Amino acid sequence: MQMGLDFELVEEYVAGVDEVGRGPLCGPVVTAAVILDPARPILGLNDSKKLSQARREALYDEIREKALSWHIARAEVVEIDTLNILHATMLAMQRAVEGLHITPRRALIDGNRCPRLAMPASAVVQGDSKVPAIAAASILAKVSRDREMAEMELAYPGYGIGGHKGYPTPVHLEALARLGATPIHRQSFAPVRAALEARGGLITLAALPA
The missing domain is CATH 3.30.420.10 (Ribonuclease H-like superfamily/Ribonuclease H)
Known part of the structure; x- marks a missing residue:
């Protein structure tokens, strides 16, 4: 214990x-x-x-x-x-x-x-x-x-987020390559940027909250 x-x-x-x-x-x-x-x-x-x-x-x-x-x-x-x-x-x-x-x-x-x-x-x-x-x-x-x-x-099924909590596990990296990035992915992180670039570009960043 x-x-x-x-x-x-x-x-x-x-x-x-x-x-x-x-x-x-x-x-x-x-x-x-x-x-x-x-x-x-x-x-x-x-x-x-x-x-x-x-x-x-x-x-x-x-x-x-x-x-x-x-x-x-x-x-x-x-x-x-x-x-x-x-x-x-x-x-x-x-x-x-x-x-x-x-x-x-x-x-x-x-x-x-x-x-x-x-x-x-x-x-x-x-x-x-x-x-x-x-x-x-x-x-x-x-x-x-x-x-x-x-x-x-629940909002983004298929990535296993509930299990790995967003960390770069093999399951997450495979899903990212297969499905692409979601709006909750961090575009400044290399694996996410690579997945976005493979699909033709980045998601437009929203304005920062006031």
Whole structure:
């Protein structure tokens, strides 16, 4: 059984921030920011990738119930293609923190880069396996994105999106070559661009949201 992180490591009014979906060929990058309540322990928090789907789903509800504040944000495919995936991820992280109804005194960001924020921020490499608030953010982001990808499976059948969640698996790459790209595919990613060019050109990008 996977052990969770020590909840006593929770710091007051510190937001954990994480993202899901930098690597997929389709769909948004989803981020979350969470300020945990030291007085309301949540057992079993860990990197979302180390948890079963059932455990993630249960923790998703518990985090939303017990956290002092949480917010899930995103950057859309058109933003990823326009800004590039790194800058789109930073934008989505900014949106997650700015969406909190409590302003944290500082933010801890999973990875090695920090977005521009109004409060001090520190990057924590593999933070989702070290910091409870970042682990909580990783769970909210992953469950939210996985649910959306299950819906996209229904909207765009034949690609297996509900299974691979947009990642470049052999099943996804084969379907992309056979069926072409959909409007939710990231045109700036090489396999998608190749599939589009093989069919005569790119899909026109929609205007960025205001």
